Amino acid sequence: MLFNSIEFFVFLPIVFILYWFVTAKYLKAQNLLIAVSSYVFYGWWDWRFLSLIAFSSIVDYSIGLLLSKSESKKKRKLLLWISICVNLGFLGFFKYYNFFVQSLVDSFTLLGQPLEISTLKIILPVGISFYTFQTLSYTIDVYNKKLTPTKDFVAFTAFVSFFPQLVAGPIERATNLLPQFYTQRKFNYKLAVDGMRQVLWGLFKKVVIADNCAKYANIIFNNYEDYSGSTLLLGAFFFAFQIYGDFSGYSDIAIGVSRLFGFNLKRNFAFPYFSRDIAEFWRRWHISLSTWFRDYLYIPLGGSRGGTSMKIKNTFIIFLVSGFWHGANWTFIVWGALNAIYFLPLMLTNKNRINTDMVAMHSVLPSVKELSQMAITFFLTLIAWVFFRADSVTHAFLFLKGIFNVSLFSNFQIFPTTIMYLILFFIGIEWMGRRGEYAIDKIDALNKPLRWGFYILIIVLMFSFTGEQQEFIYFQF
Structure with a gap:
């Protein structure tokens, strides 16, 4: 169910x-x-x-x-x-x-x-x-x-x-x-309250963010020949937030429900879209799978202890297997290979561990450098997500070809303003809570009227913007 x-x-x-x-x-x-x-x-x-x-x-x-x-x-x-x-x-x-x-x-x-x-x-x-x-x-x-x-x-x-x-x-x-x-x-009353708060935030991610983004991502990906480059890029943007809201939302609900029964599950997402490079992204995205492959495949293969050729080989193996784990389609293998290509320069120059703390850890806003790093990392991730979402490798390349032409600088043919505001609201809550383990934990520090006002707002938004019910994306994996 x-x-x-x-x-x-x-x-x-x-x-x-x-x-x-x-x-x-x-x-x-x-x-x-x-x-x-x-x-x-x-x-x-x-x-x-x-x-x-x-x-x-x-x-x-x-x-x-x-x-x-x-x-x-x-x-x-x-x-x-x-x-x-x-x-x-x-x-x-x-x-x-x-x-x-x-x-x-x-x-x-x-x-x-x-x-x-x-x-x-x-x-x-x-x-x-x-x-x-x-x-x-x-x-x-x-x-x-x-x-x-x-x-x-x-x-x-x-x-x-x-x-x-x-x-x-x-x-x-x-x-x-x-x-x-x-x-x-x-x-444990406190643990149960934390669990309910986590479930509420997970449902918001799924029902309001993921399902509404799915509507427009599906329209644009399924009819990519009819849209300009700017609109296709927006479609990739919607899918990026669909898959993040969908999967991290499921993880939040799972963690929250587990707390209701006295269990603690491991964290699975750590604000991945605030990453400043691809290595940091993969330390923050689907953590339970990344660490599983690290401990049970990458390290037994020799990890990065050998020479350059072994590092390259093991990196490609881990990303290709990760891609293949996601589905029986060449699109996932290409997605894995592309992420390996993104990751290799950082590893070979020993820069894959330079961003281990949270961005803007001691400031309200990121620096210009950090902002540009996050933008580049997000863009690279966006391009990779095209292969993850596309029906075939041909579909993915045609979609990317449609993005990178002169129409990239034209007006959007689809631009749902309300959904964009909801995404900005979502990003804002995540940004404010980025220093904690979960974004919603920040709400616990508010006084009671503000805290309950936030919960009511989330519930109202869920009832007001419930999109067409979609299965969780990762059920197919």
Whole structure:
């Protein structure tokens, strides 16, 4: 079910009441309720795919126990590879089978040797990339002896299927989330209030910013031949805020809902559009995925410890795999490659760590230099987002060709003034809260009348500017 749906607004209070008023004294009962509720939440889309989560949970739970009983390097490595093959095997079949088959057929057709291989009508399980990586982190950490394997199957099942972040993250590490299922939770009023505030802000991002931007991004991208360069650039701008509002909004809601049940999830976004270079952007965007690839792929490959050729190779691998993780389309691979090209000059000149603090940390406004750096970084990101949004690589290049011509300096053919004001309001709140962990935390410092005035304003805006309901973008990944 969707976070911004009637079903969820019925589901959440029921689970909350049962959790705190029926099972509060019994840890195992709370964990069982979380596990059952999570399966109901996920099965609302298609109950048939519950078997995938259940099977993955059983396999990785069993492998964790077997790893704890074995000291043989050969056997431990075999067990690890069984987990990797099972999890990535499911992911590969459901997400990439048709992509590889079609690419193979196209390649042989170009060589004059057409193949008779049919694609399959495969339904992509919602969020499979997220929970696959989450359960893999458990097996890998147990293999590396960074985590003691659990003997509590209910707690492990609840960890794998935890409904607030099951289908679109953040991708939690077992070292952070799993131990929280071992500890008796007590209702914390302040934590719950913080959670509700986070949920409210996440819903605003999704309903007001993302869904309204989606309307115009879709119109412009789907009819790019009819618009001037300036309007196409505006379409890319709308998509940039659509995907940010959509995905960071989901993360905010997931983090907020988790707090209602006494859990703390990792931060997933840290004001990425205020970044001064691409390296900083990737430290602030989808943090849970970036750090996952860093720890489980980039560092094992050698990271940046080798020579220049190894640094270049590993950088391209990490970005290409990241792109491919997002979807079975060449557009995502090109998007990953383009970001690698952006990133390489900074890494090769050792400038990829120069912007580690928040921009304008000790001032109200950024300096001219900082402002120009943010503008350049945002523009580069905007160009890359075109490939992410386009239906094909050809579509992306034609869209970019349409931007970069003389019509770039013409008047906008579409310019929804109200939506632009809402985006400016959104940027303003983010800017004021940039020094904290989350933008909405700044509101807590206001006096009560102003604080409640802000909450009422957000609610009014959500009811006034609710766009056409859209699924969260990252559900397809």
